[in-house]
Amino acid sequence: MTVATIEAQPPTIAKSERGFFSLMAPGARKAFFYLLVIAVGFLVAFPVLWLTLTSLRPASGMFYVHRGTEFTLENFVEVFANKTVIKAYVNSAIIATLATVLSLGITVTSGYMLSRFRGPIASGWFSIIYVFRCVPYISWVLPLYIVTQNLGVYDTYLGLLLPHIAVHICFFSWLMKGFFDGIDPSMEYAALIDGCSRWGAFVRVALPSAIPGLAALSVLCWLWTWNEFLFALLLTSHNTPVLTVVMAQFVHELGIEWNLMSATAVMALGPALLITFFGQKYIITGLKI
Structure with missing residues (x-):
């Protein structure tokens, strides 16, 4: 008759009870x-x-605050009286809106093709987008500058829209592919069986299901274009100034006009905050797809 010996095991500690919070x-x-x-x-x-x-502070009270410091709206009055700033404000809104609309028109079909199609065309397009995504963003600037100069579209809306659309296609096609990957294709197959064309199935079935993703992507595209500085600095001049470049012009050889730069920045911050506030639920919903 043998007696089995049972060794005592050390008590196990749950993972949630370990660490600093335990x-x-x-x-x-x-x-x-x-x-x-x-x-x-x-x-x-x-x-x-x-x-x-x-x-809201005068130029004389930028670097110190004392008891008699008063807040003023003169900075905003001076900024609104500057025609260059107002023109840049309008240009930024137009370019951001047009770039968003045109980019979505191309990106949504690009993402759908990457998600649903297989073959040499889809694989080739996938490879092109992948290669351009691997290229550092700053290395695009000089080739784009040369191209816009040779095409005669430098310092025009078209010369600034095309680079933004190209960047959006390369970076946001992946997001649209992820949105369409999360949509069950069985309804599209049912539409094809009922006699609907591939384009009809895309427009009537897939596209309505991807509206939350489109809304999220439109907010991201608009904000990216609105805040973009490098392309705007090198591809525009006096004809199509944008707000980010105009703000940088308050830094000059005589000093930095902090009060006017800050007032212009607050003006630029307003639309971005409004769009983010009203579009945040679409962003959250779209990124959950």
Whole structure:
């Protein structure tokens, strides 16, 4: 008769109980989480708050605040009276809107092809997009400058729209492919069986299902174009100034006009915040597809 010996095993500790948070009481964890959220929110909001305060202060009170410092709207009055700034504001809105509309028209079909089609054409298009995505963004500038000069579209809407559309196609076709990959193609197959063409199945079935993704992509495209600086700096001049370049012109040999630059930046921040605020639910919904 043998006696089985059972060795005592050390108690296992759940993964959730390990680490730094295991040493904290539940109430302390909650307080730590709230403090972390407040700290991150402060880091995000502080630059915007400081920018707004700077735009409301006179030029003589940029670098110090004393008891008699007064806030003023003269900076905004001066900026609105500057025709170059207003022209740049309008140009930025037009270019961002046109680039978004035209880019979506191409990107949605590009993403659908990458998601649904197989063959040499789709593989070749996939390879082209992949190669251009591997190229650093800044290396596009000189070739695009030479091309716009040779085509005679330098410092025009077309000369600035084409580079933005090219970048959007390369970067956002992947997002559209992901949106269409998340849509069940069985309804499209049913439409094809019922006699619908491939284009009809795309327009009537796939495209309506991808509307949340399109809305998210349109917000991202618009914000990217609105905030873009490098293309606008090198591909435009006096005919089509944009807001990001005009803001940089407040830095000159006589100094930096912080008050006017801040007022212009607040003007540029307004539309971006509005579009982000009203489009955030579409962005969240679209990215969940």
